[in-house]
Amino acid sequence: MFSHGKHWLMLKLHIASSGRSRKDWAEDLGISRSFLSLLEAGQKRPSLELAVRIERATGGAVPVQSWVQEDVA
Numbered sequence: 001m002f003s004h005g006k007h008w009l010m011l012k013l014h015i016a017s018s019g020r021s022r023k024d025w026a027e028d029l030g031i032s033r034s035f036l037s038l039l040e041a042g043q044k045r046p047s048l049e050l051a052v053r054i055e056r057a058t059g060g061a062v063p064v065q066s067w068v069q070e071d072v073a
Helices: 007-018 022-029 033-040 048-057
Strands: none
Touching: 007 022, 007 033, 022 033, 022 048
């Protein structure tokens, strides 16, 4: 499981507070609803391209760098 950082929690909270359905978010991001659920649960990490789309879709609330493992040397 990939759960470094709080990126998944930031994503989950942003989506929950947006007033939009998870189905709409998944469609806008170009991913399946099930993959979005895995991202929200911290079980998957997005590709760089998807991380950029997430940052843009959330207005910067979930920045690309939040998905990068910080303890990498």
